[in-house]
Amino acid sequence: MRRVSVVSDLHIFCSRSMWSSKLHGIEEAIKISDVFVLNGDTFDFRWSSSKTLHSTFEKAIEFLKKLSKINPNCHIHLNLGNHDHHAGFCKMLDELEKELPNFSWHPYYLKIGSMVFLHGEPTERKMTHRQLEKYRKRWEKKKPITEPVINNLYDLAIRTGTHVVLTRLFFTKRRMAKNLLWYLQNLGLGPDTGITDVYFGHTHVPIANFRYKGVSFHNSGTAYKGMKLNILRTLIL
Numbered sequence: 001m002r003r004v005s006v007v008s009d010l011h012i013f014c015s016r017s018m019w020s021s022k023l024h025g026i027e028e029a030i031k032i033s034d035v036f037v038l039n040g041d042t043f044d045f046r047w048s049s050s051k052t053l054h055s056t057f058e059k060a061i062e063f064l065k066k067l068s069k070i071n072p073n074c075h076i077h078l079n080l081g082n083h084d085h086h087a088g089f090c091k092m093l094d095e096l097e098k099e100l101p102n103f104s105w106h107p108y109y110l111k112i113g114s115m116v117f118l119h120g121e122p123t124e125r126k127m128t129h130r131q132l133e134k135y136r137k138r139w140e141k142k143k144p145i146t147e148p149v150i151n152n153l154y155d156l157a158i159r160t161g162t163h164v165v166l167t168r169l170f171f172t173k174r175r176m177a178k179n180l181l182w183y184l185q186n187l188g189l190g191p192d193t194g195i196t197d198v199y200f201g202h203t204h205v206p207i208a209n210f211r212y213k214g215v216s217f218h219n220s221g222t223a224y225k226g227m228k229l230n231i232l233r234t235l236i237l
């Protein structure tokens with residue numbers, strides 16, 4: 001029996017993220033877990049205010065090193081999302097994986113037993129894995145946003161709750177579950193292969209145990225200001 005904790009969308013380096021106030025909870029979870037999954041958009045290289053991307057990557061690597069030292073018996077898995085999938089960063093993660101025995105990274109998904117962990121862009125629409133790869137490539141080419149106007153508009157949307165309202169309208173639970181299953185089916189990880197649980201993020205709205213076609217869906221929310229972040233816990237046989 002392995003104890004698993006999952007968290008997603010910390011958006012570290014983005015000024016809207018309250019990740020540092022969640023750090024204590026994360027550390028405590030690592031202490032009592034055998035597996036800890038960072039489920040995508042852990043780092044935000046698009047909204048980062050640092051001068052160079054490389055210095056941001058280095059800070060991210062330091063953060064991961066610190067987490068992995070908290071409990072050597074806890075394996076840290078980093079799944080990437082659209083905000084932290086970057087070729088330069090991937091190279092550094094390869095090196096880190098060689099250096100740390102209790103750290104692994106996965107560009108798209110992680111499967112442990114009957115559970116699948118993925119960031120969750122395919123919640124948006126029916127997406128094949130090939131389409132997801134293209135989607136990530138487009139994100140990688142996007143320049144960091146430095147224009148204060150756009151940043152302020154986004155801040156306003158978060159503050160007034162518009163972000164949550166729009167997300168709930170657009171991403172109904174059933175629609176998200178349906179799209180995720182379609183993607184997993186395409187990957188060869190459909191419910192017929194024995195998958196029981198899907199952990200995802202990306203949409204920023206927490207979901208606990210939403211059942212659809214025999215599979216349970218879970219979303220841990222986000223560390224964005226004014227929004228909810230749950231560190232999800234489960235057991236794997």
Ligand SMILES: [Mn+2]
Nearest residue numbers: 041081082202
């Ligand atoms: Mn995302």
